[in-house]
Amino acid sequence: MxxxxxxxxxxxxxxxxxxxxxxxxxxxxxxxxxxxxxxxxxxxxxxxxxxxxxxxxxxxxxxxxxxxxxxxxxxxxxxxxxxxxxxxxxxxxYDLDYIYERIQNPIGRIEDLLIQFEIIKSEPGFLIMQVRENLVAGFGKVNFQGLINTIINTTSSFLVAVMAVSFITFFxxxxxxMLRKNIMNLIPNAYFELAVSTFNKVEKLLSNYLVGLLIQITCIFSLAAIGLTLMDIDYALTIAMFAAVANLIPYAGPILGTAFGVIVGLSTGNFDQSNEITLMIFKILSVFAMVQVTDNVILQPLIFSKSVKAHPLEIFVVIFAGAKIAGILGMIFAIPVYTIFRVSFMEFYIGYKEYKIFKI
Incomplete structure (x- = not known):
């Protein structure tokens, strides 16, 4: 060699x-x-x-x-x-008795179904008592001092990260x-054309991916906002914005957005009857189901397949590898980083196969 x-x-x-x-x-x-x-x-x-x-x-x-x-x-x-x-x-x-009263009806309906299908064999009221005991025990075990310390440490780490990223991004x-030029100066002349081609392809793919991601966020926000508004859901724009941003997290994002919408609907709605709760949840789930179908059938193939040019299985493995390395941020940035390494490897592999300068 x-x-x-x-x-x-x-x-x-x-x-x-x-x-x-x-x-x-x-x-x-x-x-x-x-x-x-x-x-x-x-x-x-x-x-x-x-x-x-x-x-x-x-x-x-x-x-x-x-x-x-x-x-x-x-x-x-x-x-x-x-x-x-x-x-x-x-x-x-709120107090514990008020929370208990709010959840008593839906829990009772679930309990009736479980008894009806003989999934549990207990007297009526058993499940709601278990929930009440766990609710009281959970509030009693909250370590507020530890919670405050965790918030302070997390905030400090976040601010340090923001300052570091801002400083590096500024320069x-x-x-x-200049960084690109300095890197190019380190590359031998024999590989100069190959390096230029690699840089250009990486920049083009990343640009396409980032533009596609912006389009995806805008479309998800618009669809969710319109759907939730038509369904007369409170805080429709807030739920839609959270869902659009959460969708940046592959696979888990849509679930987080839907769960956030249901939680907001349950906590802010006024329900006189238990069937109103079911109807509200159905409305939110139907809106997000429509949004996800649109995202999976139209937006995702356009963004990932055409811009990144990678197989869906590759994307799946890379995203979970990013989650293992850097958590949620790793999942978000996994595809751009993978694009850089994938294109670089493929370009140098093609160069090795086609150019004599790489031969032994």
Whole structure:
């Protein structure tokens, strides 16, 4: 094997070893690369604007891009303020007896069905008593000091991660291709065309994927918002926004969005009869069933199959590998990261098969 190829293999192994050892920094860097890829078109557009005969400075364009993203997140968060306020007021006025009364009818209906089909052999009222005992025991075991400490630690870790990713993303955008140029300078001339082709294909696929993802979120929000509004569900826009963002989490996201909608409907609705609860749940489930059919039949094939160009089984394995490595964020970023490595490997494999410079 020629020395340049051997050096390249050694460099790749060292890169993966360092990435594994400094896993936190690696995660921050990967997230920053993806965010920089999303913000670069916006930053370039702002940077191209002329003010008083001069381009907007690059650093100011980046800060304006950050400010726009923060404002969008802030406006989205405003949708949840009324819901959170209503839930806080509701919880502050609740007591265990009130909660017990609210769940007594649906639990009683479930118990009647279980006794009717002889799934359980107990006297009526057994299941509701078990729920009441567990409810009282659960409230009694809540460790509020531990809960506060967990919230503080989680918030601190989150803020550190946000600061690190923001800092790295800022300089990736500020360099505006310098990182790519420096990497290209390290590549021997014999592999230059192959490296350029790899970079171009990765950028194109990632761009298609990110644009498709934005379209998917918009479509899911629109469909869910319209459907829930027509079904006269309270906080329809809030539920739709949560479902659209949660859908970024593969496989688990649709379940989380549906569960959130049902929980919000149960906690904010006023029900005089038990069949009204069933009807409300049916309305929410029917809306999200329609949304998921549309997503699975139309949106998902367009986004994953055509943009990433990977088999569904590959996507499945990669997503769960990402969940194992970095939890929910790993699931979200698994496909973009996999795209980078997959395209790079395929391009170099094709180069090995077709070009004499890779031969032994």
């Amino acid at each position: 020629k020395r340049p190829v051997l050096y390249l293999i050694i460099a790749i192994l060292v890169f993966f070893l360092l990435g594994w050892y400094f896993s936190n920094i690696t995660q921050y860097f990967i997230f920053s690369l993806v965010i920089a890829a999303i913000l670069r078109p916006l930053t370039n557009r702002i940077n191209s604007v002329h003010l008083m005969g001069q381009h907007v400075p690059r650093w100011l364009s980046i800060l304006l891009s950050f400010a726009l993203v923060i404002n969008v997140i802030f406006l989205i968060s405003l949708l949840f303020v009324p819901l959170i306020s209503a839930q806080i007021q509701m919880i502050s006025s 990736l955008l500020l360099e505006n291709g």
